[in-house]
Amino acid sequence: MDEANNPYSPGAGRLPVALVGRDAQLKAWDTRLRRVEAGRDSQPLALYGLRGVGKTVLLAQFARQARERGWLVARVEAKADASIRQLIGEELAPGLADLARPGMGSRVLKALKTALSFKASYDTSGTWSFGVDLSGVTGSNANTGSLEADLGKLLRDLAGAAAEDGKGVALLVDEIQDLEANEIVALSAIAHRAAQDRERLAMAVAGLPSLPRVLTDAKSYAERLFEYHSIGPLEPTDAKRALIEPAQAEDVAWANAAARLVLDAANGYPYFLQQFGQDSWNAASDSPITVADAKVGLARGWHSLDLGFFRARWERATEAEKTYLTAMAPDGDRGTSTATVGQRLGRHPKSLSLTRANLIDKGLIYAPDHGMVAFTVPGMATFIHRWTAAQ
Ligand SMILES: Nc1ncnc2c1ncn2[C@@H]1O[C@H](COP(=O)(O)OP(=O)(O)OP(=O)(O)O)[C@@H](O)[C@H]1O
Ligand SMILES: [Mg+2]
Numbered sequence: 001m002d003e004a005n006n007p008y009s010p011g012a013g014r015l016p017v018a019l020v021g022r023d024a025q026l027k028a029w030d031t032r033l034r035r036v037e038a039g040r041d042s043q044p045l046a047l048y049g050l051r052g053v054g055k056t057v058l059l060a061q062f063a064r065q066a067r068e069r070g071w072l073v074a075r076v077e078a079k080a081d082a083s084i085r086q087l088i089g090e091e092l093a094p095g096l097a098d099l100a101r102p103g104m105g106s107r108v109l110k111a112l113k114t115a116l117s118f119k120a121s122y123d124t125s126g127t128w129s130f131g132v133d134l135s136g137v138t139g140s141n142a143n144t145g146s147l148e149a150d151l152g153k154l155l156r157d158l159a160g161a162a163a164e165d166g167k168g169v170a171l172l173v174d175e176i177q178d179l180e181a182n183e184i185v186a187l188s189a190i191a192h193r194a195a196q197d198r199e200r201l202a203m204a205v206a207g208l209p210s211l212p213r214v215l216t217d218a219k220s221y222a223e224r225l226f227e228y229h230s231i232g233p234l235e236p237t238d239a240k241r242a243l244i245e246p247a248q249a250e251d252v253a254w255a256n257a258a259a260r261l262v263l264d265a266a267n268g269y270p271y272f273l274q275q276f277g278q279d280s281w282n283a284a285s286d287s288p289i290t291v292a293d294a295k296v297g298l299a300r301g302w303h304s305l306d307l308g309f310f311r312a313r314w315e316r317a318t319e320a321e322k323t324y325l326t327a328m329a330p331d332g333d334r335g336t337s338t339a340t341v342g343q344r345l346g347r348h349p350k351s352l353s354l355t356r357a358n359l360i361d362k363g364l365i366y367a368p369d370h371g372m373v374a375f376t377v378p379g380m381a382t383f384i385h386r387w388t389a390a391q
Contacts, residue, residue: 009274009278016274017245020242024229025045028045029204033170037168042202044202046227047205048206050376051377052272053233053271053378057270062170071167089154105164110139155201156194159200169200171187173204173205184222191226210367243262244259247277247281255291258291271309276298278301282297284297313380317362324341325384326388327344337373338353338373364377
């Protein structure tokens, strides 16, 4: 069928036509927005799960929900080599310009002035011009060098400005495990204080399954500060909807047995559902999508995943790291003890700890428990079998 009308969306952060199985998270976020608007406190959310389960898509949907209510939104993806100040500042900039309107109140003016000082904290050559004369306005000093103080003041003043018309500020941070510990401490402290002071701030963070531990290690009260949501594979009925509904919207049906094949192969993983859905659609010549189409779709789908989703990650590993990953592969997706990896490689686990740490830094594995390692990518173990057998 025409690829131009293909309704499936495999790829990082691509909003699916049918965003299913995440009602609890969407409702939790909506409740927070409404609580903040009502002047109540709101507990920050922390979403964690394996690669490709739909964390980024959820944060994007959170951002959309907040924007629809007229909120100021910063959605950023932490990166090991980027400053979180700059990421947040530049994400907020367009919304700040929108705040500057004729007849704006004193709290908006103050927030804009504070924003200029925050901008100066990471960019000494550039500034923002909001088309407003701020020379006589007093803002907060958000250029002290302390992230907690500077970002805290910026968000507090912006939240005050948003309060003038009953709105709020949303801060959404993806890949939070890539932040420095002190940055996580700063974010936690800001969220903590904002909730205590009923500031008009709602926050959600997302990251790999190690996220609850990463947060708690950085700040002991983070365990109670955040409401944690594990984002896993979709339940069978939701997985079926994720596959069937996008086609249905285009008046295309799936033969039952064809859908069954794809659902079994995808095992509830959203990324795989989108990939196999896309490839089966492209293989079909007409509605309904048949078993033969699904078989071609699956073969092409696995091939694309091997060359893209899996291989992109595999190639980030050095030879020594690939050896380590290969030693984990016999245990599949459920994880391996570091002692077993050592045994399989004939090495003392301690001598492998740097390799292990580098793989964690690269986001390829995580530590589900003390002395354990597991793949962050579902299906990575079987990929390694396929890949190494083909070499
Ligand atoms: N609830 C859902 N229903 C159907 N498809 C979904 C759902 N959530 C995500 N997807 C699809 O799954 C894929 C992966 O989503 P996303 O990039 O948000 O995952 P992620 O958890 O952020 O992965 P990573 O850890 O690699 O960043 C996308 O193609 C997206 O369209
Ligand atoms: Mg993501």
